[in-house]
């Protein structure tokens with residue numbers, strides 16, 4: 001039995017066309033009682049993915065082009081004009097890559113092994129084209145409504161045997177990401193967050209909602225009730241609903257202004273001599289507008305969200321919740337624990353819930369998985385140290401941004417006075433400030449260290465020296481990741497004397513500590529020199545001094561591993577790097593090729609770059 005969705009029933013009597021050959025989309029739409037023709041699109045999926053900021057923009061554009069191609073072709077080839085054309089495109093994204101359909105078995109293997117053990121996103125872009133033939137002008141207006149749906153899917157760890165068995169079943173070949181969740185591919189999946197049918201290939205739920213908006217827009221019923229459906233019941237036909245949404249004030253209701261895209265679609269009856277226009281309904285513009293507005297709001301409120309995080313961390317809210325017997329507490333209990341007012345605490349906790357830092361069930365608050373991961377002070381990946389540093393040091397620095405920008409000075413000078421050496425005069429001037437700075441460095445190194453340490457194959461090297469290694473967190477990660485490597489951690493004497501504070505309980509004795517100044521003192525001999533978050537602090541001039549010292553200490557075949565936030569080559573992002581640049585003193589943020597050039601000038605060539613998708617990227621250069 002088919003359960004007819006009331007929205008779907010509004011399409012009765014219309015020529016609905018699915019511009020897709022996918023049997024899965026066909027099945028999903030047939031199952032809900034939609035009557036439609038299938039006219040597979042001839043649009044070649046060759047859009048340049050690099051031109052799209054996000055995968056969903058790519059999927060939506062492809063869906064739109066597929067549907068438009070069919071809408072344009074039908075009047076010519078099929079001698080009929082569809083009322084509605086539906087286009088869809090599904091992509092799978094992982095590690096910043098868009099995966100479409102595999103071209104062969106090897107490609108399927110590459111895709112599936114990339115997905116193994118990880119969470120990925122499935123995006124389906126959908127375009128609904130409403131075609132309206134106007135008798136008076138023989139023109140055909142096409143209104144486009146587009147949207148996308150994202151579903152997160154996690155694959156289990158998959159053995160090669162299982163992958164090949166699956167690939168040899170033939171199932172992966174015509175499917176985005178190389179799997180079909182509705183059939184054998186379901187075995188690969190650990191969990192799905194979001195719309196399951198979206199993974200199959202069509203986000204039915206959102207599609208029905210969009211149809212609901214198109215055919216029953218608020219206030220449109222009275223307007224449309226004068227028009228009767230073939231069955232004699234009031235129906236919200238396409239043309240009256242659209243202009244109400246799409247025409248700017250004062251423009252002709254039905255025709256609307258020609259769209260700037262100027263796409264022409266011949267109508268069925270007058271295909272030979274008339275042109276038509278594609279107009280985006282205002283809903284489409286509004287969706288876009290809404291996205292822009294919410295981005296603006298996010299930017300305006302960004303500082304409030306940061307301060308909520310800083311304050312909740314400083315008041316130990318996350319630790320307090322964790323240490324309660326059940327892991328949950330009411331606002332008054334939290335208030336008592338953190339010695340704060342009940343009202344203030346309640347507001348803080350509510351704000352934390354809205355930011356995804358806490359969850360609330362009834363009156364009980366608990367930590368979210370994200371908070372448990374990063375915000376407990378003794379967690380292995382705790383960012384508390386860095387958060388405290390942001391609150392106590394970076395926040396005051398940014399209050400001086402305007403003056404610093406106007407005067408071309410750095411904020412440090414404004415906030416803390418002139419310093420001749422940032423580390424010795426500012427960060428290490430007082431014990432508690434030094435400890436705070438070191439805790440900040442420690443937390444970032446703990447979170448990013450493993451990815452940096454495993455970015456390259458270092459198995460042929462025996463010794464490494466982590467210059468400016470601070471607490472040793474990075475050095476321990478390198479030792480852990482490379483069993484044949486001994487690591488010397490080199491830093492200023494006032495830092496080395498603090499190493500006991502940060503010694504891990506399972507400290508590896510392949511890590512040793514040497515005190516010194518890397519601009520003045522002799523550097524320890526090593527096969528690999530690690531410079532993690534060092535070079536950005538210094539001018540090119542100072543970087544050259546340091547690199548020439550390393551080059552002198554190096555034997556042929558030695559290498560330098562630089563780990564930093566790499567700016568995009570066009571310096572348009574990532575914003576994390578560009579925002580950090582605003583509070584820097586004499587240093588600067590650089591791109592991977594800028595680091596590579598600096599290194600090359602000291603004989604370190606053959607650069608390999610690794611974008612780790614963690615907080616820090618890495619580049620490895622070897623001496624000739």
Ligand SMILES: C[S@@+](CC[C@H](N)C(=O)[O-])C[C@H]1O[C@@H](n2cnc3c(N)ncnc32)[C@H](O)[C@@H]1O
Pocket residue numbers: 423441442444445467468469470471474490491492495516517518519531532533534537
């Ligand atoms: C931004 S921190 C980076 C710490 C560490 N490499 C990491 O990634 O976590 C810079 C480090 O360089 C050290 N440093 C600064 N000037 C130095 C110098 N002249 N000689 C040796 N170490 C120095 C600081 O003490 C600090 O530990």
